[in-house]
Amino acid sequence: MRRILSILFATCLAAPVLAAPCGNSGGGFEAWKTSFAREAQSAGVGQRGLQALANATYAQGTINADRNQKSFKYTFEKFMQIRGADTIVAQGRKRKARNPAFYASLEQHYGVPAGILIAIHGMETAFGGFMGDSSVVSAITTLAYDCRRTDFFVPHAIGALKLVDHGSITPATRGAKHGELGHTQFLPGNALAFGVDGNGDGVVDFYNETDALASTANFLRQKGWRPGVGYLEGQPNFQVIQQWNAAGVYQKAIANMASRIDG
Template identity: 75%
Template sequence: MRLPLLSALFCACLSAPVIAAPCGNTSAGFAAWKNDFASEAKRAGVKKPGLQALANAQYASRTISADRNQKSFRYTLEKFMEIRGSSTIVAQGRRRKARNPEFYAALERKYGVPAGVLIAIHGMETAFGHFMGDSQIVPAITTLAYDCRRSEFFVPHAIGALKLVDQGAITPATRGAKHGELGHTQFLPGNALKYGVDWGGDGRVDFYDMADALASTANYLRKKGWKKGKGYQPGELNYTVLKEWNAATVYQQSLAIMGAGIDR
């Protein structure tokens, strides 16, 4: 039996998917996109502080420039390791492990990830916390969510950043990398929200605290499939998990080499 026209239209409206805020490739549409995205964020559970941070976010031109000029995927392994200072990371990494062996042993007992991997990530991402970024996280990640090139990938991380503001884990002014990564090991906000660990037990996950950040990194790798006691060199079981941390093959190879050097 056919439904009356009005009833059919009503049912269609109920079943129609919610239309996402339209993306753009210049700053011109960013303000309008934010207004649309605010509704999407609110439906996802973002509260007033996060929505206010979104409203105040400015289009991040430096982030778009960086996104268009990524070079890591084009380097040879040798060049990548030279640029990243692999020998320095390994040398300093060994000293860091020797200064605090129980901390790294405790992480490995709980998550199964050896010290070398975590220390190598820490060294490569922020030079052991010496430079954690100079871009405001909320503008950076919302700009990438708006930008058409990889909007679908960054939208969940933009929602994550706004929720982190709600929780007080970051503020609208907190700075990180140009792609919105934050803290000692440069978590994308959605991953920070999902995998963050309060290692210090103070009731707050702080990615700018080394212990919380490294525990969160170990937790992330475990949740992505890391198996305790298994190897992480190319061809070994845990090497595939390194791809979950960074998509660049040279990064994965460097991490395996440096991690083994630190744990030697």
């Protein structure tokens, strides 16, 4: 009997942590957090991250935004107009001219030209002018709980909690409605995987422009960016831009603006 009990106990210890059940309203969010905490701890999230999860609240604004992403359905011309492409290009050229050594150093290190980084920076946050007003942890955990795209957002929720553990963000950090953070709006899992300390101060801070742009360049390089090769639609590096954002109209807009900034 003792041998049977030992086998059963060992089997229980070895059993994988079951995924927390998703939901389509805020009613089950608190129960989900309790279940997800076990999953997060099994994935290596520490005490600070778990406490951030415990304090997270259901983000109805995030759900509303997730159900209403109209701009990605526009034509290319309409998308460029409503996103202020001409303004981004004009300001982007000035930014490149003001600090050419900085962008040259990023290109030398990662192979990604200034235009791409500047276009992403301008498109995502108007060059840091608005980086979001939603709780990153609450937004991303809400999306991980929501049944619509649970599998996609769970790794990013784990990433956000680990970023809290590492001190890269806090439970109070604000970002976009889908939990994107910093100057170029990294999803938390990508921030964790590709973030670099661009200014050498020992901290990876996505709300610091240097760190954010270096991290963006690192993401693109790690996703297959080939230095010196074209990035317009149909050229080799365009497929790397597709790794940054899944919307086709966004991808074309970034490539177009970047080519105009790079001249």
